[in-house]
Amino acid sequence: MLAKAIHSLSRIGDELYLEPQEDGLALRSVNSSRSAYACFLFSPLFFSRYTIPLGHAFRCKMAIKCVQAVFRSLSSLEKTVEKCHIELDGETSRLTFTLHCKHGLLKTHNLSFQDSESLQAVFDKESCANMLRAQPRLLVDTVLHFPPSLEEVSVSVSGERVWFRNHVDDEAEQSKAMLTELCLSSDEFDHFAVGAQTSITFCLKELRGLLVFAESTGLPVSMYFDEPGSPVVLSVTDSVLEVNFVLATLSDDSNLCNHNNNTKRARSPPPPDDFMTDDIDSYLIAMETSELAGPSDALAPRSPSSNHTLTTQPSAAMRSLERGEEEEEDTEDTERPPNKKFRSLFFGSVCPSDSQLTNQTIKSQEVLASDSEDDTQASLP
Amino acid sequence: MPLSTQSQTGGDNYVLVASLDNVRNLSNILKAITFKDHAIFNATPNGLKVTVEDSKCLQANAFIQAEIFQEFTIREDSVGFQVNLTVLLDCLTIFGGSTVPGVATALRMCYNGYGYPLTLFLEEGGVVTVCKINTQEPEEPIDFEFCSTNVTNKVILQSESLKEAFSELDMTSEVLQITMSPSQPYFRLSTFGNSGNAHYDYPKDSDMMELFQCTKTQTNRYKMSLLKPSTKALALSCKVSVRTDCRGFLSLQYLVRNDDGQICFVEYYCCPDEEVEED
Numbered sequence A: 001m002l003a004k005a006i007h008s009l010s011r012i013g014d015e016l017y018l019e020p021q022e023d024g025l026a027l028r029s030v031n032s033s034r035s036a037y038a039c040f041l042f043s044p045l046f047f048s049r050y051t052i053p054l055g056h057a058f059r060c061k062m063a064i065k066c067v068q069a070v071f072r073s074l075s076s077l078e079k080t081v082e083k084c085h086i087e088l089d090g091e092t093s094r095l096t097f098t099l100h101c102k103h104g105l106l107k108t109h110n111l112s113f114q115d116s117e118s119l120q121a122v123f124d125k126e127s128c129a130n131m132l133r134a135q136p137r138l139l140v141d142t143v144l145h146f147p148p149s150l151e152e153v154s155v156s157v158s159g160e161r162v163w164f165r166n167h168v169d170d171e172a173e174q175s176k177a178m179l180t181e182l183c184l185s186s187d188e189f190d191h192f193a194v195g196a197q198t199s200i201t202f203c204l205k206e207l208r209g210l211l212v213f214a215e216s217t218g219l220p221v222s223m224y225f226d227e228p229g230s231p232v233v234l235s236v237t238d239s240v241l242e243v244n245f246v247l248a249t250l251s252d253d254s255n256l257c258n259h260n261n262n263t264k265r266a267r268s269p270p271p272p273d274d275f276m277t278d279d280i281d282s283y284l285i286a287m288e289t290s291e292l293a294g295p296s297d298a299l300a301p302r303s304p305s306s307n308h309t310l311t312t313q314p315s316a317a318m319r320s321l322e323r324g325e326e327e328e329e330d331t332e333d334t335e336r337p338p339n340k341k342f343r344s345l346f347f348g349s350v351c352p353s354d355s356q357l358t359n360q361t362i363k364s365q366e367v368l369a370s371d372s373e374d375d376t377q378a379s380l381p
Numbered sequence B: 001m002p003l004s005t006q007s008q009t010g011g012d013n014y015v016l017v018a019s020l021d022n023v024r025n026l027s028n029i030l031k032a033i034t035f036k037d038h039a040i041f042n043a044t045p046n047g048l049k050v051t052v053e054d055s056k057c058l059q060a061n062a063f064i065q066a067e068i069f070q071e072f073t074i075r076e077d078s079v080g081f082q083v084n085l086t087v088l089l090d091c092l093t094i095f096g097g098s099t100v101p102g103v104a105t106a107l108r109m110c111y112n113g114y115g116y117p118l119t120l121f122l123e124e125g126g127v128v129t130v131c132k133i134n135t136q137e138p139e140e141p142i143d144f145e146f147c148s149t150n151v152t153n154k155v156i157l158q159s160e161s162l163k164e165a166f167s168e169l170d171m172t173s174e175v176l177q178i179t180m181s182p183s184q185p186y187f188r189l190s191t192f193g194n195s196g197n198a199h200y201d202y203p204k205d206s207d208m209m210e211l212f213q214c215t216k217t218q219t220n221r222y223k224m225s226l227l228k229p230s231t232k233a234l235a236l237s238c239k240v241s242v243r244t245d246c247r248g249f250l251s252l253q254y255l256v257r258n259d260d261g262q263i264c265f266v267e268y269y270c271c272p273d274e275e276v277e278e279d
Helices: A002-010 A064-070 A074-080 A136-144 A204-217 A368-379 B024-031 B085-092 B159-168 B230-236
Strands: A015-021 A024-030 A036-042 A060-063 A081-089 A094-101 A106-112 A120-122 A130-134 A152-157 A161-166 A181-185 A191-193 A198-203 A221-225 A232-238 A241-247 A285-289 A319-323 A342-348 B016-020 B038-044 B047-054 B058-065 B071-074 B079-084 B106-111 B118-124 B127-133 B151-158 B175-180 B187-193 B196-202 B209-214 B218-223 B237-245 B250-257 B263-270
Touching: A002 A015, A002 A024, A002 A036, A002 A064, A002 A204, A015 A064, A036 A204, A060 A064, A064 A094, A064 A106, A130 A136, A136 A181, A136 A204, A152 A204, A198 A204, A204 A221, A204 A232, A204 A241, B024 B058, B024 B085, B024 B230, B024 B263, B038 B085, B079 B085, B085 B118, B085 B127, B151 B159, B159 B196, B159 B230, B159 B237, B175 B237, B187 B209, B230 B237, B230 B250, B230 B263
Parallel strands: none
Antiparallel strands: A015 A024, A015 A060, A024 A036, A036 A241, A081 A094, A094 A106, A106 B196, A120 A285, A130 A191, A130 A221, A152 A161, A152 A198, A161 A181, A221 A232, A232 A241, A285 A342, A319 A342, B016 B071, B016 B106, B038 B047, B038 B079, B047 B058, B058 B263, B106 B118, B118 B127, B151 B209, B151 B237, B175 B187, B175 B218, B187 B196, B237 B250, B250 B263
């Protein structure tokens, strides 16, 4: 199962963040544009033996391809591996995977890792207005109808039904576009709780990663979401494992622009600014990253404003990641005191509109974010 | 066999004639040593030996005994020539590579001696193809001077387990390190790649281990690029013998069973990488 988790994470991002915690081993990954985050939390019960060094919290990250290579062939793993021993050696900076296989074969992989910041997306499943839970088979079959090349999928819910359709780029040739729509009724789901009619659009590729994992384990997948622009949380849980995939969603009526707007820097929290009180009614995911002795800043700081095309493309939705103040009205639980962290926020700008089912309309959008970003940019060391 | 008369080759002048009912018994083995264009063929009354070399550091030999052939006639003690192996293989597989049960391509290979081309007659389902491949002066294969008396460590393994290890080997590593020792770790393959190192340990009492004779602890490194072609031979084989001698030269011998269940051998000799660390 560990191998499947790693393969699943590899679909999200290029790096695997490993953090042994008291409540289990957390494996996380985030994609380059920070629009998708996944976390696999294996409780200590999953392991036959789980010991973590007391006190000193440890985090590391490594290229996910390397770890994948250790668990390369899933089918042969199941047949041949009897025991897997994972050991972290701080002095030599090596993470050792020892696989005890059939016929006495011992495979030892010593992988080097980098110290990293803690990667944690803060989100609150409970406060989401809508929640669906289904057997993975249902979702897999649904997704099967869409071509593998499809980037984004739109999910619309009403009181009784769910629609899945492919999201067509405005820029794409209308004549060549093929729209596929699939409708599922509420009784196909294990749990169907819809607060309000909404429609969200998110990236399918990352979802597939989760579905592959869920299907192989047979565990039901839960989907928590709110309005467009606010992230969708897909979750698979059982007694020894908790998996959360957090994907950003498109705001209403625009194209997807993936911007890598991650600006990670040290020190002081950004000063309060006004943008939160503007008409953004979208939910925010706060990505908390606290800086440790992390020489490896894998994601280079980039000025968000340079990536904004919003001002020039009125129809483009912007999903940007930036530093900002923690929204007071958010109910997320934060794990560390605010004055030690800086965070990158993850949100979509949304026009306060109720036209939530039209994905095609072109509207001009208020560029709410860029101003504030400029502010925060300027004020930071 | 419908290929009884060949007037084109000047019938009586051949020095070597070899026939096979199923050409795959030859082509499959040759595929296992095809990493360079040219191969040195040496036929003796015992059979056929095909040698391919790379940069004077690696040598692969395939042995197909005379008994494998339905007909194997040789008029001299030793017949040698060099041909382009890629071209030869293309000809041998000219009817396509796929196996349809019951249908086999038959081969008759004739060689008239020095200066003459190698003539191949291939037949399948009544269709005959004649190929003539130009031969060249055979080079002398390197003698790695690997003799049994100098062998310090020898291990015979079932290919299954090695296949798995080789398929997972970290290719970013420039070398493959082989450690053989009478004590722990008995037989270890190690790679040192970008992400770290990996070790594959085979204990001496594993059921995959058929023979374990190690007298001295030896660690040798071999260039990964040189050993990579040997994986083709490994894939075909059912058993492998790994031997190292006192100089650190590596000998890999693969026991291959062909379609008809007959046994052929493929051998790889590799010289160690410059810096040899001794345990």
